[in-house]
Structure formats: structure tokens, C-alpha cells
Amino acid sequence: MLVCRPNHRLGNSVLISPLIAEIEALYPGAEIDILGSYASECLYAHRFSVRTVFALPAKIARHPWLSAGVLRALRRCRYDLAIDACNGSQSGRIALALAQARYKLGFPDPTLNPASAWHALSWPDHLAHRGVFLLRQACARAPRPDYPPLNLDLAPDEKRAAARVMARLCDGSRARGGATVAIFPNATGAKCYGEDWWQSFVDTFESLCPKIRLVDLLAAHGRSQLGSRLTPFYSQNLRRLAAMTACMDGVISADCGVMHLAAASGTPTLGLFSVTDPAKYAPYGGASAALDTRGMDAVAAATAAAQWCSRLLPRQGSESLPACGK
Secondary structure: OEEEOOOOOHHHHHOOHHHHHHHHHHOOOOOEEEEEOHHHHHHHOOOOOEEEEEEOOOOHHHOHHHHHHHHHHHHOOOEEEEEEOOOOOHHHHHHHHHOOEEEEEOOOOOOOOOOOHHHHOOOOOOHHHHHHHHHHHHOOOOOOOOOOOOOOOOOHHHHHHHHHHHHHHOOOOOOOOOEEEEEEOOOOHHHOOOHHHHHHHHHHHHHHOOOEEEEEEOOOOOOOOOOOOOEEEOOOOHHHHHHHHHOOOEEEEEOOHHHHHHHHOOOOEEEEEOOOOHHHHOOOOOOOEEEEOOOOOHHHHHHHHHHHHHHHOOOOOOOOOOOOOO
16 A cells, blocks of 8 residues: 655644554555655654655755655555545645556546546545545445544553653652643744743643643754743654653644644644634544634633643642633
């Protein structure tokens, strides 16, 4: 099997994990290759069902020889089934066309093929569900409302090693029963909240949930947006970062790839959305949820986040949280 998702963004790499899980369920024992990015290689190379990850560079035009070499290696392989995992991706369509596969599965282009019956189907809103929906339709499986969760299949030894680091970071508070919630305040472009906004958010959250210890997950640039007031953790290794979030009781994150990474680690994750549509990108699975912050200031957003934590960790939250709207 081949899954095509040639995109360098971390979130898009995480969002193919439900499709990989669906392939594993439908075809036990199948070997899966992935055409993706360096993020895909870090996340999936050690997964038991994954044979090879073909990693394209982030800037393909700047690395033509490297990109051509990756695509030549892909062309040498033969597959029973190749899947373009994202509708509307031109690079995914090109990769699917290049693949040597007995069967190919992709999303019809509404411009080139407007008469396709696929366009009349009721597609799921969430991007992580669409590849699964496509595969189920092609296999003529009865439609189901449930989808595999985001899941990076972290190994027990990865979690144990991360737990030891977490215990040292938190001075043993977890061993004494203290709850820990990570905050990832970084995002790109208009999705990013300012430092003043986050400072106000943390002030409010700590006043409402004084028993919860906060950890500052640092972005790739290694600088804190919270003024170094919280316990920091930094890693450029994506699986190590995922293993650390798996040790948390909860994660609060701006809308970004780390938000999806945290949800895929199995930790309840609250995503803060100010621009994009939560119906398409919300973290999901278990107690994970999305908070649309449009129309909210930092105090209102922190109050809503504190109430989410109080439901998640009732013994750790404030005894008298104000009600908050959705």
C-alpha cells in the first residue's frame, strides 16, 4: 500500500494517522509506504506496519535533484493500492499519477470530472476523516459515524523515558498526585495569539486552577512566549515531544501541528481556534475538544479552558468556576 501526503506541515502529517489505522484494520499484515515529509519520516518510520517513508524536502523547487531522487525511488516500487490522502492537493494528485500501482484511489477533481458520482456523496467535515471515508466507500463498506482516532502508536519505552524526564521537570509533583497541563502558545500567521494575550490567559487560568501545574512547550525556535514563567520543555524530535505530551494530564494549544501531535499522543487536548474552522481541524478523540475564541478575550478563553480542565480533572480544578459558553 502507498499513502501519498507530500506536504511538509506537521499537522498534515499527523492527520493521515486515522487512514493508516484504517488500512491496518482492513488489511492486517499489509506493508504501508508513505510519500510525505521529514515530519512523516520521524512520526511513522518506526511503526510496525510502515515499510518505507519517502521524505520530500519542504522546498521541492530548491532541491530538485533530491526531490527527483525520492520520486525515482518511489517509481521503482510496485503497489497493490495507492491512495491520495487529501482532496484538493495538486502535489498529491501528481504523486498518485507517478505511483506504480494496480489500483489507485483519489478524490475526483470537480473541474476536470464534474460528473463524478463522488461529488454527490456527503463527505465528513474533518480532514482526518476524509481519507478514511474515501477508502470505506471504495471498499463498499457500510458508512459508519466512527473514525479511528489520531494515533502515533507510541511505544511503552518511549512513554516510560518521557515519564522519567517529566518527573524531574516537575520535581516529583506527579508522583504526589499533582496534575500537569502543557501549554503550547505558538502558531503561524493569523492563528498566533500575542504574548500579552497569553500572559493574561495564564494569569487567569492559574487563578482559577491553582492546583494544576503548567508546562511551557517551546516551539522550534526555542524561545518562550510566556516570559519564562513556567517550567519549559524543548525538543526538535517530534516523537520525543509526542511522548512528553503523552505524560501530561492535558494540553492546551493554539491551532497548529503540535495541537494534533498532542491529541495523537492520547492526551486530552484543547485547541484554541481564532481563524480556521474547528469542524475541519479540531483535535479529536476522547476528551479532546476545540474552543472557538473569536469574540473572546484572553480572560474569557482562559475561563473556558479552566472549565474544560475542571471536567477533565475535577479534583485539581477550582471549586467555583464560573459557567462558560461554548
